[in-house]
């Protein structure tokens with residue numbers, strides 16, 4: 288049988304996952320477990336570039352794990368693990384760093400944005416190195432496709448470049464070239480202020496709000512223009528409609544779009560429909576999520592099994608790399 292393509296992605300355990308994370312990465316990644324050999328991980332090494340609280344990091348890693356399981360990740364088919372349980376990626380990142388010039392890293396959007404906010408002298412070298420570690424994550428598992436949100440596209444392209452540099456130096460088949468997978472049909476997810484949903488804007492909506500009332504409350508807080516109830520409205524420029532279309536059925540979405548255009552349908556009505564649709568879409572998963580969080584030992588079991596699978600793949604790849612560059616085989 289032909290080898291299934293391998294999908295790999297990671298998510299940082301910093302803060303509660305929000306709808307931007309969900310539609311950009313979590314949902315498409317979980318969907319791929321049916322057709323792909325799926326490897327997903329909690330990027331806890333990466334979280335250390337910004338977080339300094341050990342208790343928060345441990346807790347957030349469990350939250351991400353519970354999020355994936357609650358939303359349908361099946362650990363009997365997909366490999367789910369914690370990045371730091373496979374320390375081999377750190378060694379691979381060194382091999383990549385040694386074939387990667389500063390220029391490549393200086394072009395990273397994320398680095399440039401960080402540099403806008405503080406002086407380069409004061410940024411941690413971990414922040415600068417971030418894309419190299421991410422490339423190692425991807426290349427350590429011979430990944431074919433990397434489902435990511437648009438904001439991570441450049442990082443995956445940098446991983447392609449690093450694989451190319453390594454292969455140019457040490458032989459064409461040393462590292463597998465990955466392809467990014469960004470879902471074209473998913474719009475930019477608007478936040479509560481209608482700008483792109485992003486933690487740094489403080490406009491996010493959590494995936495697992497407590498109950499329908501909580502969803503209604505955030506829906507009510509979404510900014511709109513000042514059109515009155517009677518006026519016709521354009522669904523395509525409305526954050527409420529954009530979000531609704533993602534969580535409602537197609538028939539419900541068409542109905543809202545028609546009501547917008549006809550007039551006599553206010554933003555207040557649309558917000559109520561959105562709150563209810565959020566609850567219908569996420570309510571059952573939310574209950575599973577809180578239940579899973581009460582069973583940390585079960586979460587650790589999933590992570591341990593995932594790590595053992597992932598680690599054996601990464602050790603094979605790293606073994607190949609060590610041989611190419613002229614190091615001894617990995618110690619047992």
Ligand code: TRP
Pocket residue numbers: 295296297298299330333420421424425433435439442
């Ligand atoms: N940088 C990614 C983010 O912030 C997380 C990540 C780390 C990742 N390693 C990865 C994503 C490897 C895909 C593949 O969302």
